[in-house]
Amino acid sequence: MNGDLLSVRGLSVSYGPVSAVRNISLRVGDGEIVALLGPNGAGKTSVLRGVTGLVPPAAGRIRMAGHRVDRPSRAVALGIAHVPEGRRVFPGLSVRDNLLLGGWAVSGHRSQLRVRQDQIFEMFPRLGERQSQLAGQLSGGEQQMLAIGRALMTEPRLLLIDELSLGLAPMVVDTLIERLVELNGAGMSLLLIEQFVHRALGIADRVYMLSKGRVVFEGTPDDATKTGAVEEAYLLGTGA
Amino acid sequence: MMALLSDPAKRNRAIVVVLVAAAAVLWPVFTSKTIHFYGALSAIYALVALSLVILAGWTGQVSLGHAAFLGFGVYIGQKVLSAGVPVPIAVLTVAAFGAVISLVLGIPSLRLRGVYLTIVTLAFGAACQRYFFQLNSVRGFRSHTVPRPSVLGISTASDKGLYYVVLVVFAVAMFIAWNLRRSDTGRSLFAIRDSEEAAQALAVHIAPYKIGAFALSAALATTAGLFYGMLYAATPGPDQFGILQSFFLLALPVVGGLESLWGAVIGGAFLATAQPLVNVFHIRLFLASAVALILVVLSGYDGVTGMIAALWRAVRTAVVGTEHVRYGSFVPDAATATNGNGNGNGKAHVRVRVLGEAVPGTFVRLRVHGAGSEDDR
Amino acid sequence: MTRFLGYVVAGLANGTIYALVALGVVVIYRISRVVNLAHGAMGVFATYCFFYVFIGDWGLPVAAAFVLTLVVGAGLGVGVERAFVGPVRSRGTLHTLVMTVGVLLLLTEATVQFWGPNTPPIPSVFPDTSIRFGGTGVSVHQFAAAGFVLLLAGGLFYLLNRTRYGTAVEAIAEDPGAARIVGLPVRNIVTVTWAIGGASAALAGMLYIHLNTLDQISLTFVLIYSLVAAVLGGFNSLPIAVLGSLGVGVTFSLAQGYVKTPGFAEFVVFLALLGALLVQQRSQQTSLETVAEF
Numbered sequence: 001m002n003g004d005l006l007s008v009r010g011l012s013v014s015y016g017p018v019s020a021v022r023n024i025s026l027r028v029g030d031g032e033i034v035a036l037l038g039p040n041g042a043g044k045t046s047v048l049r050g051v052t053g054l055v056p057p058a059a060g061r062i063r064m065a066g067h068r069v070d071r072p073s074r075a076v077a078l079g080i081a082h083v084p085e086g087r088r089v090f091p092g093l094s095v096r097d098n099l100l101l102g103g104w105a106v107s108g109h110r111s112q113l114r115v116r117q118d119q120i121f122e123m124f125p126r127l128g129e130r131q132s133q134l135a136g137q138l139s140g141g142e143q144q145m146l147a148i149g150r151a152l153m154t155e156p157r158l159l160l161i162d163e164l165s166l167g168l169a170p171m172v173v174d175t176l177i178e179r180l181v182e183l184n185g186a187g188m189s190l191l192l193i194e195q196f197v198h199r200a201l202g203i204a205d206r207v208y209m210l211s212k213g214r215v216v217f218e219g220t221p222d223d224a225t226k227t228g229a230v231e232e233a234y235l236l237g238t239g240a
Numbered sequence: 241m242m243a244l245l246s247d248p249a250k251r252n253r254a255i256v257v258v259l260v261a262a263a264a265v266l267w268p269v270f271t272s273k274t275i276h277f278y279g280a281l282s283a284i285y286a287l288v289a290l291s292l293v294i295l296a297g298w299t300g301q302v303s304l305g306h307a308a309f310l311g312f313g314v315y316i317g318q319k320v321l322s323a324g325v326p327v328p329i330a331v332l333t334v335a336a337f338g339a340v341i342s343l344v345l346g347i348p349s350l351r352l353r354g355v356y357l358t359i360v361t362l363a364f365g366a367a368c369q370r371y372f373f374q375l376n377s378v379r380g381f382r383s384h385t386v387p388r389p390s391v392l393g394i395s396t397a398s399d400k401g402l403y404y405v406v407l408v409v410f411a412v413a414m415f416i417a418w419n420l421r422r423s424d425t426g427r428s429l430f431a432i433r434d435s436e437e438a439a440q441a442l443a444v445h446i447a448p449y450k451i452g453a454f455a456l457s458a459a460l461a462t463t464a465g466l467f468y469g470m471l472y473a474a475t476p477g478p479d480q481f482g483i484l485q486s487f488f489l490l491a492l493p494v495v496g497g498l499e500s501l502w503g504a505v506i507g508g509a510f511l512a513t514a515q516p517l518v519n520v521f522h523i524r525l526f527l528a529s530a531v532a533l534i535l536v537v538l539s540g541y542d543g544v545t546g547m548i549a550a551l552w553r554a555v556r557t558a559v560v561g562t563e564h565v566r567y568g569s570f571v572p573d574a575a576t577a578t579n580g581n582g583n584g585n586g587k588a589h590v591r592v593r594v595l596g597e598a599v600p601g602t603f604v605r606l607r608v609h610g611a612g613s614e615d616d617r
Numbered sequence: 618m619t620r621f622l623g624y625v626v627a628g629l630a631n632g633t634i635y636a637l638v639a640l641g642v643v644v645i646y647r648i649s650r651v652v653n654l655a656h657g658a659m660g661v662f663a664t665y666c667f668f669y670v671f672i673g674d675w676g677l678p679v680a681a682a683f684v685l686t687l688v689v690g691a692g693l694g695v696g697v698e699r700a701f702v703g704p705v706r707s708r709g710t711l712h713t714l715v716m717t718v719g720v721l722l723l724l725t726e727a728t729v730q731f732w733g734p735n736t737p738p739i740p741s742v743f744p745d746t747s748i749r750f751g752g753t754g755v756s757v758h759q760f761a762a763a764g765f766v767l768l769l770a771g772g773l774f775y776l777l778n779r780t781r782y783g784t785a786v787e788a789i790a791e792d793p794g795a796a797r798i799v800g801l802p803v804r805n806i807v808t809v810t811w812a813i814g815g816a817s818a819a820l821a822g823m824l825y826i827h828l829n830t831l832d833q834i835s836l837t838f839v840l841i842y843s844l845v846a847a848v849l850g851g852f853n854s855l856p857i858a859v860l861g862s863l864g865v866g867v868t869f870s871l872a873q874g875y876v877k878t879p880g881f882a883e884f885v886v887f888l889a890l891l892g893a894l895l896v897q898q899r900s901q902q903t904s905l906e907t908v909a910e911f
Contacts, residue, residue: 054797076800088795090788097784104785105800150799300711304654304718348894352901355652355714356894359848362654363841367887371880484834487722494715527730530722537705537716 004063005030005158005189006051006080011060013043013050019058020046022213028158033181033190035200035221038210039234044193045085047210048160051075051191052082064158076105081156085163085193087147091136095127098135098146102153113153120149123179141172148176152183159183161192165199177203197230209233260505264407268400278512280403280471284464286508287410289493291460293507294417296498298426298453299350300433304486305361306461308368309338311481313465315379318386318475321466327391331409331463338462339455346454351447357454365483373478383476386469396470406467413460417501420456425449484526491529495536497543506544624874625867630759631828632866633766634821638836639843639858640769641817645694646852647777648810650790651702651710652844654717656818657836658724659697663690663815664822664831665728668737683742686823687816694815695808703807706793721837728833736830739823762824769817770859777855786810842869842886848893851900865889 006028013021021043028034036044049055051062052075062069064078075082089098099120103113121128124145130138135146144164151159161180165173173196181203184190194200201207201221209217209229217229224230268276288306296302313334320330345364349356373379388396396402420426429449469475496507510532518525541547638656645653663686671682701720705712743761747754777783789796789803796803821839825831828839846861868889872882 052798054794072797073800073802082798084795084798088792088798090791090795092791093784093787097788100781101785101788101796101801102799104781154800296711302711302715302718344891348891348898352894352898355710356848356897358654358714359652359844360890360894363844363887363890366838366841367880367883369880370883371878372884374879482834483837484722484725487718490715490718491722494719498711498715524726524730526722527726530719530726533719534701534716534723537712537719538701540708 004028005032005065006191007061007063008047008051009061011047011050011062012058013046013055014058015046015055020213021050023059024210024213024215026208026215026218028189028191029205030157031184031187031189032205033184033192033203035204035207036191036193036210037197037200037207037224037230037233038216041212042210042233043213044210045162046213048082048084048162048191048193051160052080054082073105076154076156079154079157081151081154081159083144083147083151083159083161083164085166087140087143089135089138089143089146089150091134093135095131095133095135095138095146098150099127099153102150106154116153116155120152123152124149141168141176144168144172144176148179156188158189158191161190161194163193163195165194165196173199197234201225201230261411265404268403273399276399276403277471278515280399280406280467281515282508282512283403283406283410284467284471285489285492285511286504287406287413287464287467288461288489289496289507290410290413290417290501290504291457291464292490292493293496293498293501293504294420294453294460295457296493297421298429298433299357299450301350301355301357301450302490303361303454303457304358304483304490305345305365305368306457306489307481307483307485308361308365308372309341309458309461310465310468310485310489311368311373311478312338312341312378313462313467314386314469314475314481315373315465316462317466317469318384321387321389321470322384327389327396327405327466330466334462334466335459338458338460342455342458343451346451350450350454362483362486365486369478369482373481379475379478383474386473386475388470388473399471402467402471409463409467413463414501414504416456421501488526488529491533493543495529495532495543497541497545499542500545500549502545503543510544620874621871624870626755628867628870629863630755630762630866631870632863633759633762634825634828635839635843635846635866636766636859636862637762637769637817637821637824638839639846639862640766640773640855641814641821642840642843642847643850643852643855643858644773644777644810644817645814646847648786648790648807649698649702649706649713651706651713651717652847652852653697653702653814654714654837654840655697655720655724656814657834657838657840658721658728659690659693659815660818660820660822660825660836661831661833662724662728663693663819664739664825665732665737667819667823668739669732672740679740679742683823686819690819690822691812691816694811694813694818697815698807698811725833725837734833736832739826739831741826742823756827758824759827762827765820765824766859769820770855773813774855782806838883841890842866845886845890845893848890848897851897861893 004027008027009025011021011024012019024043024047026034026036026047036047038044046055050057050060051069053062053069053071056070064075064080067078069075069078069080072082090101093101096117099117100113103116121131126142127145127149130142135143138146148159148161159180164176164180168176177199180190180192184203192200192204201224204221207217207219207221207224208215209224211233216233217224217227219227219229268279271279288310291309292303292306316337317330317334320333321327325333345360346357349360374381388402390396390401391405394401394405396405421430429446492507492511493503494507495510496505497503514528514532515525518528536543539547541550638660642653642656645651645656666689667682667686671677671685672679675682677685697720701716702713705716741758743756743758745756745758747756748760777786785796785801785806788799789801789806793803818836822831822836825835825839829835842865843858843862845865846858849861850857865886868885869882872885876882
C-alpha cells in the first residue's frame with residue numbers, strides 16, 4: 001500500500017449532528033484516475049472536503065505521499081488541488097488574478113507563476129483570450145476551465161474534481177475530459193466525482209461506489225458494470 | 241373554529257396566544273404601582289421592538305434611528321396632546337408624521353442593494369439628537385409637561401390605566417403585522433429576502449414594499465413615543481433619544497427574535513425583567529443589553545423566541561418521535577447558498593422557513609434531492 | 618475671505634480624522650464585507666487605555682504609550698473579528714451588521730463602566746506649536762495627523778490595489794471557502810487586515826483631540842461623517858474615502874462657522890449622506906447595466 005499517492009483510512013465527516021460520510025477508506029495510486037460515484041447525497045463531496053481538511057474530519061487518517069493532510073493549505077502544499085463543485089471562481093477578480101491566487105501557496109516568484117499561467121493559457125486558449133475579464137463574466141464552461149486552471153497553478157500531483165460537467169454543454173465537457181486525460185498522461189492522478197456515470201466509467205481506472213455515506217463497491221469500471229453495482233447503488237440511494 | 245381545533249399546530253399556537261394575553265391582562269391586578277410603571281414602559285418598548293421586527297422581517301435591514309422616531313413621538317405628541325386633541329387622533333397624527341419622515345429616509349436608501357438604510361437612519365438619529373431636537377419648534381432646551389387625557393373612557397392617570405391603553409394599541413399592531421405577514425406579498429417578500437442573490441436582483445422591484453414596511457415601522461415607533469411622553473408626563477432631553485438609545489432599542493428585538501412577531505413580545509418582556517435585575521446588580525442596562533445581544537447573535541438562534549421554539553421541537557421530537565414541517569417557503573440550497581454550498585454538501589442543510597399558516601389541510605412532504613429524507617439527510 | 622479660508626483650513630484638519638476613520642472602515646469592508654459600526658467605539662476604547670492605563674497607571678512616556686495603543690487597537694480589531702464578527706459572517710449581512718452594533722454598544726458601555734463618564738484631556742504625541750497659515754494657526758499635531766492620513770492611504774492603496782495580498786483580500790471577501798480550497802492563508806490575511814483597521818481606529822482616537830475633547834460617543838459621530846465618504850466610494854475606494862472625508866470636514870466646518878444654530882452641521886452631514894446615496898444609486902444602476910450586457 002505504500003505505493004499509494006493518496007490513502008484515506010476510516011474517514012468520517014459530519015456537519016454538526018448529521019453524519020455525511022461514515023468510516024470510508026479509499027486510495028488513489030500514482031497516475032491513476034479514480035472515479036467516486038453514487039447518487040446525490042451519498043457523501044461524495046463530503047469525502048473530498050474531508051480529504052483536504054476543508055471540513056475537519058470527525059475521524060480518519062489522510063495521507064498524501066506518506067504525509068498527513070490536516071488542512072487545505074497543507075493539502076495544497078503536498079500537491080493536492082481541488083476543483084470544487086460549482087467551480088467557485090472569484091467572480092470579481094480577473095481571469096489572470098484568479099490564476100495568480102491559485103499559485104499563491106507554492107511560489108512567490110511572479111516570473112515562475114507567469115510561466116505556469118502561460119501553460120494554462122496554452123491548454124485553454126479561451127482563457128488566454130479573456131485574461132483581463134472578470135471571472136464572473138465568463139460562461140459556465142470557461143469558468144470550469146478557469147477553476148481547473150487555478151488548481152493546476154500549484155502543479156499538483158493529484159487533482160480532485162467535483163462535478164466536472166455540472167450545468168455544462170456536452171461538447172464543453174468533452175473538451176475538458178480530453179484535457180484531463182492528457183494531464184493524466186503526463187503523470188497527474190485524478191480523483192473525480194461525476195454525475196454522468198458512463199462518462200466517468202469511460203476514463204477511470206478504478207471506481208468507488210458510495211451510498212448513504214458508505215463505500216458499497218470498489219473495483220474496475222468493467223466489474224462495476226458487470227456486477228450491476230452501478231444500478232444497485234443508485235437504486236438504493238433513491239430509496240426505491 | 242372546527243378547523244382551528246382539528247389542526248394540532250394551530251391549536252397549540254392559539255392556546256399560547258390566549259395564555260400570554262391573559263397573563264398580560266391580569267398581572268397588574270396582583271402587583272404594585274412601581275411595577276406598573278415598568279410594565280407600561282415594557283409595553284411601549286414592545287411596540288418599538290415590534291416596529292423593528294416588521295422592518296427586519298420585510299427588508300432584511302435594521303434601523304439605527306428608531307430612538308429618533310421615539311423622540312419625535314414624544315415631542316410632537318406633547319404639542320398635539322397639549323392642544324387638547326383626543327388620544328386616538330393624536331396617535332394618528334404622530335404616526336402619520338413618522339411615516340412621512342420615513343419616506344425621506346427610505347426612498348433614497350431602500351432602492352439600493354446594501355445596508356444603506358442602516359447608515360442613513362444612523363445619520364438621521366445623529367442629526368435629530370444634535371439638531372432637530374434642539375430646535376425650539378421641536379423641543380428646545382426646556383422640558384414641557386405632557387397631559388394624560390383618558391382614552392375612550394379609560395383613565396390614563398395611573399400607570400396601570402396607561403398600560404392597558406398601550407396594550408390594546410400593541411395588540412392591534414400585532415394583528416395588523418400578523419395579517420400582513422401571512423398575505424401573499426408578505427410571504428413572497430420573506431422568500432426573496434432569504435435568498436440574498438434574489439433579493440439583490442429584485443431590489444428595485446420590491447423597493448415599494450420595503451419602503452411601505454419602513455413607513456409602518458416608523459409610524460409604530462412614533463406612536464410608542466406618544467405614550468412614552470405620557471408615561472413620563474414630560475419631554476426628556478434630546479440625549480434620551482440619541483444614537484446610543486437606538487442601539488439599545490435594536491437589542492430588544494434581536495434578543496427577542498427578529499424573525500417572529502413573538503420576538504417583539506419577548507423583547508418587551510426582556511426589558512421588564514432586565515431593568516429590575518440590573519438595578520439590583522448595579523450593571524448598566526445598556527451594557528447588559530449589549531452582552532445579551534452579542535450572546536444571542538452568537539448562539540445562532542433567532543433570539544429567545546428561536547431558543548424556545550428549538551426547545552419545544554426537541555421536547556416534541558423526544559415525545560412524539562417524528563416531525564412534520566408545515567408550509568415552508570422552500571428555497572433550495574443552490575439558490576440560498578452564496579458560498580457555493582451547492583449540490584452535495586452532506587445534504588443536511590436545507591433551509592426551511594415556516595412562514596405561518598397557509599391553506600389548512602395542505603401538507604408538504606419534504607424530500608431532499610429525491611433521496612429518502614429520513615435517513616439520508 | 619480670510620474667515621472663509623480659516624474655516625476651510627480648519628475643516629481640512631478635521632477631515633483628516635474623518636479620513637482616518639473612513640480608511641479603517643473601508644479596509645475592514647474590503648476583507649469582511651461588513652460596515653464595522655463598532656469602529657469608533659474601538660478607537661475610543663483604545664484611546665482611553667492610552668490615557669488611563671498606559672500614561673495614568675503605568676506612567677509611560679507619551680510616545681511609548683502611543684505605540685502601545687496602536688498595538689491595542691490592532692488587538693481589538695483582531696479580537697472583534699475572531700470573537701464576534703467572524704463567527705456570524707456566514708449567516709449574512711443582517712446578523713453581521715447587528716453584531717457590530719452589539720460590539721459598539723459593548724465597548725462604549727465598557728468604557729463608561731471602567732473609567733466613568735469622563736472626558737479625559739488626551740495628550741498629543743506631537744508638540745503643540747502652531748504654524749500660521751492662511752489666517753489661522755495649524756498646529757504641528759494637525760500636520761502630523763495629515764501626514765498619517767497620507768501615509769496610511771498611500772500604503773493601503775498600494776497594498777490593496779497593487780499587490781497579490783490585495784487580490785487575496787478581494788478573493789477572501791468574495792468567497793472565503795474557495796479561498797481556503799485554493800490554499801490561501803485565509804486566517805492570517807483576515808487577521809492582518811483587521812489589525813490594520815483596528816490600529817487605524819486607535820490612531821484616529823489619539824489624534825481626535827484637535828477636533829474636541831474625546832467622550833465615549835465622539836468617534837461614533839465621526840464614524841457617521843466618515844460613512845458619507847465611504848458611501849460615495851461604495852465602501853471600496855480608498856481615494857474617494859479620503860477626499861470625501863476632507864470634503865465633509867470642510868462642509869461641516871463651513872456650516873458650523875456660518876450658521877450658528879447648534880448642531881446645524883450635523884444636519885448638513887445628514888443631507889450630504891442623502892446626496893451620496895443618490896450618487897451611489899446611479900452607480901449601482903450603471904453596474905447593473907454592465908452586468909446585463911453579458
